[in-house]
Structure formats: C-alpha cells, structure tokens
Amino acid sequence: MADLIFYTNPQSRGQTVRWMLEEVGAPYDTEILGYGTSMKEEPYLSVNPMGKVPAIRHKGKVVTEVAAICCYLADAFPEARLAPPTSDRADYYRWIFFTSGPIEAAFSNKAAGWEPTPERQRMFGYGNYDLAINTLEKALTGREYIAADHFTAADLFVGANVNFMLAFNLLEPREVFVDYARRMTDRDAYRRAQEIDGRLIAEMQAQQAPQPA
Structure with a gap:
C-alpha cells in the first residue's frame, strides 16, 4: 500500500484532487466510495465523519476539504513547485x-x-x-x-x-x-486525471445499467 491514499468518487469534487495528485506525481492508491453507501459507513466514517469525499491519508494523517488537500500536497511535495516560496x-x-x-x-x-x-x-x-x-x-x-x-x-x-x-x-x-x-x-496532468476519472465513471455506469433478462 502506498503512503498516500486517495478517497473519492469520480463524480465529485474529488476530480480536483485527482488533478492535484497527478501534478504532484507521487504514487498513490485510490479507494472509490459510493454515495449513500460506503461513503456513509465504516471504515470511511473513521476517515471523514462527515461522510463525504474527497479525503487523503498521507503517512497516517488525514486531510479533508479540497482546498486544504491542495495546499497540503503542495507543501508535502515541494519538488512539484506547486506553491510559491x-x-x-x-x-x-x-x-x-x-x-x-x-x-x-x-x-x-x-x-x-x-x-x-x-x-x-x-x-x-x-x-x-x-x-x-x-x-x-x-x-x-x-x-x-x-x-x-x-x-x-x-x-x-x-x-x-x-x-x-x-x-x-x-x-x-x-x-x-x-x-x-x-x-x-x-x-x-489535467488530461491524465480526466482520463482516469472518465474511465471510472464509465465503469460505474456499466455496472449500474440494467442487465438483459
């Protein structure tokens, strides 16, 4: 498991954090949460009691809220030059x-x-x-x-x-x-992030589609 875990749903504000992660370039694992299901249950509620995404866990520390995550990642990975001095x-x-x-x-x-x-x-x-x-x-x-x-x-x-x-x-x-x-x-990085989330959305929609009788 990577030191960096990304909790998201591809149809959420998590798309912005995905873009940030692709800009950073560090390896990360992704956990997809469902609205009204795994997002509102344990073990995710122990990550974010609000039961919403996105969130990240980096070296055991949790960060929530998109703006905070972006600022945190810019500081945690300074080699990406995503924050000014x-x-x-x-x-x-x-x-x-x-x-x-x-x-x-x-x-x-x-x-x-x-x-x-x-x-x-x-x-x-x-x-x-x-x-x-x-x-x-x-x-x-x-x-x-x-x-x-x-x-x-x-x-x-x-x-x-x-x-x-x-x-x-x-x-x-x-x-x-x-x-x-x-x-x-x-x-x-934006195009990579969009491709990843677009593929995940397509997979979710395929799973939700009615199956032929």
Whole structure:
C-alpha cells in the first residue's frame, strides 16, 4: 500500500484532487466510495465523519476539504513547485480561500435558486453573487497566473472551480474566465486525471445499467 491514499468518487469534487495528485506525481492508491453507501459507513466514517469525499491519508494523517488537500500536497511535495516560496504566498492563500469560501458559497446558493436579500447580505461572507464574481474577474484580469509567475496549486484550484462553473452554466462566460479556464486545464496532468476519472465513471455506469433478462 502506498503512503498516500486517495478517497473519492469520480463524480465529485474529488476530480480536483485527482488533478492535484497527478501534478504532484507521487504514487498513490485510490479507494472509490459510493454515495449513500460506503461513503456513509465504516471504515470511511473513521476517515471523514462527515461522510463525504474527497479525503487523503498521507503517512497516517488525514486531510479533508479540497482546498486544504491542495495546499497540503503542495507543501508535502515541494519538488512539484506547486506553491510559491513562503515569503510570497499572500496572493496564493488569498485566492485559494476566496474561491473555497465566498465563490463556492455564492455559486452554490445561486445554483440552489437562492440568494441573500439585501438586508441580510452582511451575514454572508460573499455579500452577493455579483460582488463575488466581479471580484474574481478583477483578480484574473491582466494576469497569466493568479498567485505567482508560474502555475501553482492556486491556479489548479481556482481554475478547476472556474472550469466547473462554466461547464454547468453557473458563471457568465466572460472572456477572462473562459481564457483562464482553458489555459489552466491545458496540462498533461489535467488530461491524465480526466482520463482516469472518465474511465471510472464509465465503469460505474456499466455496472449500474440494467442487465438483459
């Protein structure tokens, strides 16, 4: 068994962590969990009591939450150069956690058909959807990368979220978003990750298909 175990379902946010693992290049084992079944049972609940994926276990230590996993892997495998030097991580942390907090909350609530009323916007970390999205647009405008002079875990995480929102029509296809998502996903590690998860999804769908009588 590898020192690094990846718990996931290919139809989940685990796709972002798969991409990160392929960028890192370290060997890892994968455990596939089912929604409503093995994801909500032991032994996985001992890994993540929330009963959700993704998660990783590295040298016996568990990390959950996609942003945290990406940051952890960038630090655990510095040879992959997926984090800037510690003295130059302000934008790196800022935009990873802006995306995992305000952006995810804004688009999740919008997808559910709900947004806070003007008098309640102070109660929410993102204010309103337009404010969060316009702030992200400003952060990306005029930059090749969002947090350094090269691709980092921040670009992977932000790029994965922008790409997801565009794919599911949760984000207006402004030129800056479309261009950024295209450039960030134009990587061999991304293509490998998509191929792996695509194959797993196809296998799951084949198993679930009704069998001929």
